[in-house]
Structure formats: C-alpha cells, structure tokens
Amino acid sequence: MEFLKDLFLYPGFLFGFVLGGLLEGFKRKLKARMQLRKGPPVTQPFYDLSKLLLKNITKPYRISSFTYLLIPFVPTAALLVGLLIMPYPFYQEKSSFSFDLILIFYLTELPLLSQIIFGYFSNSPYGMIGAARAGQMFFYYNGVFIMVITTLCLLEGPPYSFCLKSIAEAWDPLDVLIKILTIPFFVFSVLAKLKLNPFSIPDAEAEILKGPLTEASGVALALFKLNYLLELAIFGSLFAFFYLPVLKTSPTIGLILILLGAFFLFFIFALVENATARLRLSQFSALYLKFLIPLATLILVITWVFKNW
Amino acid sequence: MFLDAIKQFLRYSQKKSLWVFHVNTGSCNGCDIEILALFSSKYDAERFGIKLVGSPKHADILLVTGPVTTKSRDPLLRAYDMMPKPKAVVSVGVCSLSGGVFAKSYNVLGPVDNFIPVHVYVGGCSAHPNMILEGILRAAQILCEEEELWSF
Numbered sequence: 001m002e003f004l005k006d007l008f009l010y011p012g013f014l015f016g017f018v019l020g021g022l023l024e025g026f027k028r029k030l031k032a033r034m035q036l037r038k039g040p041p042v043t044q045p046f047y048d049l050s051k052l053l054l055k056n057i058t059k060p061y062r063i064s065s066f067t068y069l070l071i072p073f074v075p076t077a078a079l080l081v082g083l084l085i086m087p088y089p090f091y092q093e094k095s096s097f098s099f100d101l102i103l104i105f106y107l108t109e110l111p112l113l114s115q116i117i118f119g120y121f122s123n124s125p126y127g128m129i130g131a132a133r134a135g136q137m138f139f140y141y142n143g144v145f146i147m148v149i150t151t152l153c154l155l156e157g158p159p160y161s162f163c164l165k166s167i168a169e170a171w172d173p174l175d176v177l178i179k180i181l182t183i184p185f186f187v188f189s190v191l192a193k194l195k196l197n198p199f200s201i202p203d204a205e206a207e208i209l210k211g212p213l214t215e216a217s218g219v220a221l222a223l224f225k226l227n228y229l230l231e232l233a234i235f236g237s238l239f240a241f242f243y244l245p246v247l248k249t250s251p252t253i254g255l256i257l258i259l260l261g262a263f264f265l266f267f268i269f270a271l272v273e274n275a276t277a278r279l280r281l282s283q284f285s286a287l288y289l290k291f292l293i294p295l296a297t298l299i300l301v302i303t304w305v306f307k308n309w
Numbered sequence: 310m311f312l313d314a315i316k317q318f319l320r321y322s323q324k325k326s327l328w329v330f331h332v333n334t335g336s337c338n339g340c341d342i343e344i345l346a347l348f349s350s351k352y353d354a355e356r357f358g359i360k361l362v363g364s365p366k367h368a369d370i371l372l373v374t375g376p377v378t379t380k381s382r383d384p385l386l387r388a389y390d391m392m393p394k395p396k397a398v399v400s401v402g403v404c405s406l407s408g409g410v411f412a413k414s415y416n417v418l419g420p421v422d423n424f425i426p427v428h429v430y431v432g433g434c435s436a437h438p439n440m441i442l443e444g445i446l447r448a449a450q451i452l453c454e455e456e457e458l459w460s461f
Contacts, residue, residue, distance in 0.1 A: 028355075037353040044358055047322040051369075054319045056393040056461050058366055126364075209363030217366040217393045 006095075011088045012080055019259070020229030021045040023236055023266050030270040049225050057218035060123055071118045072216070072223035075111040079230040082107035086237060087165045088258070089251035101149050101162040108193070108234055111227040112138065115202075118224075119212030130211025133281060134195075134202035140288035141192035141199075147296035148185050151178065152242060154303045168241045171248060178303050179243055185296045186242065187268060190235050192284075194228075197273035201281055236262025323369070323395070324453040326358045327445060330368035330392065334385050334421070335411070336375025339435035340402040344372060347438040354442055357449075365391040370448050371398045372441075376408045376417045377424055389425045395458035397428045397448040401436050409434060 006012055025042035032039025059068050082104050085097045092099070112134060119131025153162050155170040155178060170179075192199040203211030210216075213224055240246055240261025246254045279287070333341055347354045348361055362368055365388045377385060389398070400421045403409040411417050421427055428451050431444035452458060 032353070032355060035350050037350045038356040039353070040355050040358050041325075044326065047326040047358060050319050050322040051326045054316075054323065055369075055395075058391055058393045205363045210367065214364045215366060221367060 006084060006091065007080060011083050011086065011091045013083075015088075016079070016083045016230045016233040017226065019236065019262065020231070020233035021049070023232045023262055024229060026263060027266045027270050027273075030267060031274055034270065034274045045225070045229060049222055049229075052218060052222035052225065055218040057220065059217070059220075060215055063122065067121070068220055069223070071114050071121065072220050072227065075114045075227050076223055076230070078107045078110040079227060079234065082234055083230065086234070086241070087168065087247065088237070089246065089254035092165065092247070099164040101153065101164045101167070104164065104234070104238070105145070105149065108231060109138075109142070111224075111231055112193070114227075115212040115224070118216065119214075122212075122215035124215045126208045126210070126214040127212050129208050130202045130214070133208075134212060136281060137192060137199070137201060137284065140285055140293070141189045143293050144185050144288065144296050145189040145193070147293070147300050148182050148189065151182055151296070151300045151303050154300070154307050155179075164238075164241055165247065168247045171245055174306060178299070178306075181299050182296075183243060185292060185299075186239065187265070187272075188292055190239075190265075191269065191272060194231065194235065194269075196269055198276040198279050199284060200278050201284060204278060232266075233262070236265050239265040320453055320459075324449050326360075327370055327449050327452075328360050328362045328368050329370045329372055329445065330362055330365045330388065331372045331374070332385055332388050334373060334375045334381040334405070335378040335417070336402060336404050340374040340404075343435050343438050344374070344401065344441060347441055352438045352442060354445070357442075357446065359442075359445055365389075366393065368392050369396060369452060370445060371396065371425075372401055372445075373398060373405050373421045373425075373427075374401045376404045376411045376414075377419060377421055378416045379418060380416070382418060382424060385421075386424060394461040395452055395455075397452045397458070398425055399429045399431060399441075399444045399448050400427045401431045401441055401444065403432050403434045406430050406432060 008014060022042060024045040025040070028044060029039045029042055057065070057068070059065065085099055085103060087095070087099045116131040116135050119127035119134070149162070152167045153160055155175045156166040195202055203213065208214075213221065216224055237258050240258040244257045244261045246257050249257070331341070331344055346352060365371070371389060371392060373385065398421070400406060404411055405421045407420050408417055429444045429448045431440050433440055
C-alpha cells in the first residue's frame, strides 16, 4: 500500500506528471511572452495530453497494435522507477533505494531509445531520418553528461559513489566552485537530451515533420508526450539536487527549492530557445567534439587532482 | 456518471487544444502566407492552443487552401484519410470554395467539398488571418459538440 502510494502519488506518477506539465506550460508561456505574444495557458500540456487519449489510432499497415502501444509504454514504466529512485524530501527518509545516479541516467535514456526503435519500426522515411539523427546525437551529448556526473561523484572524496544523495549533500566551498563550473555543461547536455531548440535536430519540424514520432497517433502519441513530461520533471529536479542545497535544509524548504530550481532551469531553457536557431548535425557534432567534451574532461581532471592532493 | 464527467473533460480539452495540418492543393500561396502570419506574434494563434503540426497523424483540423487539381487530389485524400477521428476540415480562401479565378482551368477538378466533407468555409482572396482564426475556432466548436464526429 505504501509502495503504491509512492508509485502513483508523491514522488511517482502524479508528482512527475503535474510538475512536468507545469514546466512545459511555463516554458511555452515564457517563450511567448519573450516574443511579445500572449501565449497558451500554463495548463496547455494537460489539454494536449487528454485530447490525445480520446483520439482514434491511425497506424501504418503491417504493424501490430500491441507493439505500436508497447514501445511507448516501456519507457513510461522506466521513468516512474526513475522518479522513485531520486531522494525527494519526505520520501528519502523512509525509502530503501540507493538513489543510484547511473541507474537514473540509464532510465532517462530509455525514452530516446524507444523513439529510435519506433522511428525505424514505423517504416516512415521521416521517422527513419529522425531516428538516425537522434542515434548520432546520442553519443555526443551523453559524453558530456557522463563527464558531468563523474565530476560530481568525485566531490564526495574516496570511496567514490554515484549516490545522488551524497552528491546533493556535498557543500564545501571547493565543491560549490566545481558545481558552478559544471552548470553550463549540464544545461547543454540536457538541452540536447530534451531536443530543445538549438539541438532540435531529430524532430526538425520544417524538414522532417516530427522525426521519429511522425507515425504516432492517439494513445501512442499521448504516451510519448507523457514520457516527455516525466523526463522534464526528472531533469528539473536533478538540476535542483545537483546545484541547490535541497537536502541540507528542512524537507518543506527542500521541496520548495526543488520546484524553484526546476522552474529556473526552464527559464534558462526558454531564454536559450528564443535566442538561438536550429543547428545542423555537423555543427552540433563540431560544437560537442571541439569544445564541450574536451572542456568537461578538463574539469573532471582538475577535480580529480584537487580531490587527491 | 464519473466516466461521463471524465469524457466531458476530454472533449472540452479537444476544444482547447487544436493541432492544425495545412494542405495546399494548388493555391497561389496568398492564403498560405496568411496562415503563416496567423502563427506570428501579431495574431498569435497559440494563445488558443492552436499549433501547426507537420504530420497529418497528429492533426485535428485540416486547413485546405486552393482548388483541387488533378495532381493534388490523391495527396489531399490521403492526408484526410491519415488524420485520426474526430477531425474537421476548414477550407480557406475563395479558390477552395468555388475554384475562384482558377475555376474551369484545364487541370482544376473543382472545389474542395466535392472530395472531402468541409465543416467551415472561410472566404476572401486572400483570407484575412483573423477570419482564418475564427474559422478554426468554429471548427473547434463543431469538433467538440457534433455527435456524428465522435462515432468511431
């Protein structure tokens, strides 16, 4: 009973869904206000999602309905587990999970993998191009993201662990400096992970319709949208755990800090999305190979040297 | 009763979230430019939840501009078939209503409603963005309230 409450209410489904929807709505509203438009209401993602639930499914021929719905459903379950293994206040005291960052990293990659599989599986040329682009981008931004989380795990001196809780509790002056240095890399890799504007290469609307999701409709599309909202909630709260003293204060203030951190991250995203245009794939890989991955590696080495001196 | 309330809410959200797919069946691009203006910051259709989508499989409303020509008939019918139900069609501009200045050309087959059912007609050459916006919102009203469209 307790576990079901965790799974469906507080750190699980309802919390992730509402937080993700509000973050997406907030970002769209903010983007509109920055362009001097009025913009959709903040609750717009919920309307979009609930509308899709009642729609008919028009799937391509020669595809079984079971697989068509199973591919988007697997990452939904994975992301719910991902929410459960994050040390949210009011939950981490009684939880017996180990809050493993590697597991969170792995589970948040599943939506993208499912999109790639769906793109190839749907037999649509646009889906295949989108899936191929997503598969190429995968290696670049995950390189940066792995550097960032490895740097952060070095903060909690030997023995090193990828426990999110110990990273969130590392607040020495040197730790804070290193954490601030890794913020731009975190923002860039999460921008690419969420396919937001300078890196919206896999679902470039003017060129390849909607990329891997071109053939998705009805409930399948709703599940993909739900996955996206849960991803937003996970990355928003991951930002707060990394860069705000969430677990150092009382649980209530910690929860407020998580919300503030997530909304601040999406404020930055709205700013970046408005200020930049979509890159080409070659520009994207050049940016990551020439600048971001070497710099992130440099920060990792510096951290290693400081921590072992 | 509880299920009815949920269903009512889902239908209400259909009215608030309209994804539009745009097909040009041979117009002079005048109406297409007005449709693009509709999504710019001056007219801002996004404030009603209207979004231009790239794939007909995501769309609720089909915007058709221009008279149907011999070459564009099959793509139009295929795009219409690909849209999931419930769906509505808005024909934009006088050419899609009657053929306009292109009527009786050698390759023009006729207005759009000879081929697919049209719910809202928006006249004008070219149609004004505010008129297109009103057309889409009326189509949303029809989409939400017409029982016929929900029988599938």
